[in-house]
Amino acid sequence: MTITPDQATSATERLVSDDQLEASRIPVTKVGFATIGGGLGSFALVNRLRIAGVPAEDIAVIGAHHSPGTTFFQRCTALGLTGDSRLRSESSARIDNLWGFPGYASQEARRTRSPRPLLRDLLDGVGGEAYSPTVAAVRDGLDKEARRIGWHRMTSGTPADHLFKRVDGGYFVICREKGKLVAIQSDHAHLALGATGARQPADVAAFREAFPTSTLLTSPYDDNAATLSRLANRGGQVVVRGAGPAAVHLLEQLAAARARHGRDLHIWHVLRSWPDGSSGRDEGLGFRHQRLEFPRSAYTGTLREELRGVDEDDRLEAIERLGAPSTPRRKAVDDVLAQAREAGWYDAVVGEVDTFAERNGQIDTVVLLQNGERMTVTADHVFDASGLESDAGEHPLVADLLAFSPVSTNRLGGLRTGTDWTVDGGDSGDGLLFATGRTARGGHYGPVDSFLGLQQAALAIADTLAAAGFGAPLTPLRSARSWLHWIGGKSL
Amino acid sequence: MTPTLAGRLQTRIALAVVPGLPVTAFSAAMLDKLTPADALVGLVAITVVGLGWDAAYQAIQDRRWDRDWPRPFTLLSWIPEAFGSWLVLHLLDRAAPLGTHLAFFTALWLAALAVRAMVLPVLLPRSRHEGQRLRGVRGSTSDDPLPVADSVEQTGPQHSRARGFSLMGLKPQPGNGRLATLALFFGIVGAVVLLAPLLDNHHAGPMSADALMTKSGAAMDRADKNDRSGATSTDWDTSRRVLPSSIVFHGADLATTLTMTLMKPDGVLVTPDEQHAAWYGQGAAPGQRGPAVVIGSSDAVFKGLRDAHRGQRLQVARKDHSTVTFVVDSVDTVDAASFPTQKVYGASPRPLLRLVGYDAASGRNTIVFAHAVSLRKSPTEG
Numbered sequence: 001m002t003i004t005p006d007q008a009t010s011a012t013e014r015l016v017s018d019d020q021l022e023a024s025r026i027p028v029t030k031v032g033f034a035t036i037g038g039g040l041g042s043f044a045l046v047n048r049l050r051i052a053g054v055p056a057e058d059i060a061v062i063g064a065h066h067s068p069g070t071t072f073f074q075r076c077t078a079l080g081l082t083g084d085s086r087l088r089s090e091s092s093a094r095i096d097n098l099w100g101f102p103g104y105a106s107q108e109a110r111r112t113r114s115p116r117p118l119l120r121d122l123l124d125g126v127g128g129e130a131y132s133p134t135v136a137a138v139r140d141g142l143d144k145e146a147r148r149i150g151w152h153r154m155t156s157g158t159p160a161d162h163l164f165k166r167v168d169g170g171y172f173v174i175c176r177e178k179g180k181l182v183a184i185q186s187d188h189a190h191l192a193l194g195a196t197g198a199r200q201p202a203d204v205a206a207f208r209e210a211f212p213t214s215t216l217l218t219s220p221y222d223d224n225a226a227t228l229s230r231l232a233n234r235g236g237q238v239v240v241r242g243a244g245p246a247a248v249h250l251l252e253q254l255a256a257a258r259a260r261h262g263r264d265l266h267i268w269h270v271l272r273s274w275p276d277g278s279s280g281r282d283e284g285l286g287f288r289h290q291r292l293e294f295p296r297s298a299y300t301g302t303l304r305e306e307l308r309g310v311d312e313d314d315r316l317e318a319i320e321r322l323g324a325p326s327t328p329r330r331k332a333v334d335d336v337l338a339q340a341r342e343a344g345w346y347d348a349v350v351g352e353v354d355t356f357a358e359r360n361g362q363i364d365t366v367v368l369l370q371n372g373e374r375m376t377v378t379a380d381h382v383f384d385a386s387g388l389e390s391d392a393g394e395h396p397l398v399a400d401l402l403a404f405s406p407v408s409t410n411r412l413g414g415l416r417t418g419t420d421w422t423v424d425g426g427d428s429g430d431g432l433l434f435a436t437g438r439t440a441r442g443g444h445y446g447p448v449d450s451f452l453g454l455q456q457a458a459l460a461i462a463d464t465l466a467a468a469g470f471g472a473p474l475t476p477l478r479s480a481r482s483w484l485h486w487i488g489g490k491s492l
Numbered sequence: 493m494t495p496t497l498a499g500r501l502q503t504r505i506a507l508a509v510v511p512g513l514p515v516t517a518f519s520a521a522m523l524d525k526l527t528p529a530d531a532l533v534g535l536v537a538i539t540v541v542g543l544g545w546d547a548a549y550q551a552i553q554d555r556r557w558d559r560d561w562p563r564p565f566t567l568l569s570w571i572p573e574a575f576g577s578w579l580v581l582h583l584l585d586r587a588a589p590l591g592t593h594l595a596f597f598t599a600l601w602l603a604a605l606a607v608r609a610m611v612l613p614v615l616l617p618r619s620r621h622e623g624q625r626l627r628g629v630r631g632s633t634s635d636d637p638l639p640v641a642d643s644v645e646q647t648g649p650q651h652s653r654a655r656g657f658s659l660m661g662l663k664p665q666p667g668n669g670r671l672a673t674l675a676l677f678f679g680i681v682g683a684v685v686l687l688a689p690l691l692d693n694h695h696a697g698p699m700s701a702d703a704l705m706t707k708s709g710a711a712m713d714r715a716d717k718n719d720r721s722g723a724t725s726t727d728w729d730t731s732r733r734v735l736p737s738s739i740v741f742h743g744a745d746l747a748t749t750l751t752m753t754l755m756k757p758d759g760v761l762v763t764p765d766e767q768h769a770a771w772y773g774q775g776a777a778p779g780q781r782g783p784a785v786v787i788g789s790s791d792a793v794f795k796g797l798r799d800a801h802r803g804q805r806l807q808v809a810r811k812d813h814s815t816v817t818f819v820v821d822s823v824d825t826v827d828a829a830s831f832p833t834q835k836v837y838g839a840s841p842r843p844l845l846r847l848v849g850y851d852a853a854s855g856r857n858t859i860v861f862a863h864a865v866s867l868r869k870s871p872t873e874g
């Protein structure tokens with residue numbers, strides 16, 4: 001690295017000048033707008049900009065993958081979801097369609113020549129299981145839209161190492177291409193870095209340190225195929241931690257394996273709390289049942305407005321409460337678990353995990369129960385489904401920003417942002433820095449890490465950019481015309 | 493997605509214009525019993541009543557921990573809104589028959605749903621994210637720098653809005669107290685404005701009408717010359733009760749003597765015989781102020797009624813040898829179950845006539861509404 005902090009023009013705020021880059025012989029490419037990440041968050045915003053007529057040459061997508069869905073679908077696959085598996089979100093939360101109309105349901109109805117998807121979508125919340133798109137439907141739609149907007153013309157396929165503010169306004173994004181550093185100079189920049197990987201609570205981190213080679217503790221995002229088949233074939237004791245969709249999916253897989261192979265597989269389900277329904281939610285037997293990750297009105301309704309209006313402490317507390325791990329209610333899961341409880345091969349343990357330790361080829365989980373007692377579960381394997389990492393500071397690029405600029409993170413690990421999604425302290429001259437997705441967790445909006453949240457952010461950011469002179473506002477006329485282009489599959 | 497109160501109100505008002513107005517015009521053209529004027533009043537009533545419902549829906553949602561309710565409830569809104577608006581219109585005396593109203597309402601409702609689901613998202617993509625608000629969600633332009641809640645941001649991160657906030661406890665908290673009040677205010681004011689004309693009518697009340705008419709020796713009201721009845725004789729005493737003797741209605745191929753009939757204790761009116769029409773003696777007499785009602789069988793004597801139409805004339809001869817000429821205002825066919833009692837028997841200072849043809853087989857009534865235009869005195873008096 002040729003640019004070091006002491007070269008910066010200011011001690012507290014590091015700024016980089018064109019001369020410095022020239023002196024370091026780093027080639028510079030200029031664009032109007034650079035988005036760092038290249039996942040769904042980047043996609044949503046770039047999609048909106050392209051739709052309103054920003055040329056592909058004005059946009060740089062800086063990320064390791066050439067397809068916007070790579071990271072997302074990798075995670076789906078790791079969880080054991082196949083193309084036919086259903087995701088969680090609604091029909092109109094359609095990542096490849098900015099308008100949300102027509103939704104995934106009508107597309108599926110047309111494809112399968114059956115009104116069922118539409119009906120299920122219509123009866124969302126009362127009759128039967130609500131409609132959600134399949135992984136394959138999301139993937140196909142995304143690929144198609146990425147082709148339509150010329151995604152590959154904007155992507156570099158290289159991750160970003162640094163984001164510098166430029167002395168004369170705007171930003172430099174520094175990447176490494178074939179061993180050489182290159183710089184992309186942009187007027188405005190956007191961060192959507194997603195999660196770095198599975199979350200590592202303190203107890204898991206301590207275990208990794210103590211038993212660096214152990215394979216007895218994994219996350220649902222690791223490759224668990226071998227472990228699952230070994231458990232299925234031999235039976236044994238297994239600990240599942242967490243109460244989110246990933247944990248539920250694991251429980252389903254384990255129950256199916258048990259039924260198929262007939263081995264005695266005992267599941268210890270470790271839960272932090274035992275919600276009892278007193279909050280007004282649909283809760284019970286250790287689970288919070290909720291259609292979406294957040295209550296629906298946090299996406300667009302009153303809760304969204306309320307969250308925008310409160311100060312940070314209250315907001316973070318509310319976001320934690322509203323976005324606490326929950327799963328959509330599914331009869332198949334309820335039945336399997338009820339059966340398991342009856343047959344006695346499923347036990348819920350409520351408390352905080354104290355320590356994990358490997359002993360004689362098995363793993364001990366010490367749980368601090370709610371009554372203050374300690375309980376030790378000795379198992380053959382532990383699945384830690386406590387979620388994905390949310391601390392944006394875990395990304396080296398963000399850590400660097402935090403160190404050398406007034407940018408800061410909040411208690412939930414997201415960058416502090418304003419209601420227009422600009423990063424506090426991130427502006428550089430006339431240049432604006434935005435963050436969406438998990439990178440903006442704890443900002444003014446709850447469900448940042450969702451298709452709808454990413455699109456909402458994209459619409460707002462693009463309007464702010466248009467006001468700042470980059471790209472055009474999406475007037476009703478332009479919107480309608482673009483929609484017709486979308487319907488007609490017209491390439492941009 | 494879940495709307496906010498501001499979004500609900502803005503969307504409802506916008507949808508009342510498009511597709512509301514075109515659908516109203518279309519409905520008035522398609523539905524027999526819906527005049528354009530009534531349809532327009534209906535649209536206004538439906539919208540104003542709807543704003544009140546919006547405030548109510550939002551109040552209910554805001555009382556729930558998640559500020560929401562299951563989505564299909566939106567479809568259930570048909571029930572209170574359809575019947576609520578009909579009731580208001582009914583009180584206003586502007587209600588079309590219930591069936592017609594429901595058809596009209598459903599057309600409006602479906603069109604609004606469709607536009608909300610399919611057109612709004614396409615024209616204003618930000619609206620679905622902003623709780624269906626329409627204002628401030630159009631693409632920004634340079635003179636309209638930043639859309640939506642930037643003002644909140646400018647006040648700095650540590651500001652909460654002035655209104656009370658209880659997200660923490662997730663307690664009931666009307667998110668938009670001020671707006672809710674505003675909506676309720678408009679709802680009430682709207683209802684009062686719409687209901688005001690009623691208060692006048694109400695003094696008389698539909699029930700007291702008959703008594704008023706039969707009262708003899710009442711003050712000698714003269715038909716107002718400006719009255720639309722346009723009675724030609726200046727000394728037409730509309731409070732005088734002269735019994736009718738016969739009726740002639742060429743347009744309906746009708747000429748018959750009139751007998752008198754009274755309502756049976758069970759509330760049924762019947763003609764003594766099929767071949768003759770009968771006058772309802774407990775109501776006004778033809779030429780007397782108020783509605784005089786003549787009934788007959790649609791199969792026999794009143795066979796021609798269904799061919800009658802607006803503007804035709806008919807004569808009723810009275811026992812004092814005078815003749816009253818009436819002009820047809822409208823012809824209606826209704827189910828006995830939805831008999832427009834108020835419209836047929838409702839009090840009026842003008843001399844009116846209603847010919848009610850009943851069909852025992854189908855249970856349908858054909859009703860001719862007419863008003864008196866002239867009185868020809870008997871030759872001896874004249």
Ligand SMILES: Cc1cc2nc3c(=O)[nH]c(=O)nc-3n(C[C@H](O)[C@H](O)[C@H](O)COP(=O)(O)OP(=O)(O)OC[C@H]3O[C@@H](n4cnc5c(N)ncnc54)[C@H](O)[C@@H]3O)c2cc1C
Binds near residue numbers: 040042070079451
């Ligand atoms: C299994 C699963 C199921 C989900 N289901 C739904 C659902 O049904 N509905 C819904 O609305 N949401 C769902 N989500 C949530 C959400 O929509 C996705 O997580 C979404 O992918 C988030 O987009 P993102 O851009 O923030 O992150 P990602 O899509 O993860 O993209 C971030 C990208 O940034 C890249 N990156 C990181 N650091 C750098 C760097 N320094 N330089 C360049 N690139 C970098 C990463 O490689 C990655 O490709 C789901 C998430 C998961 C994991």
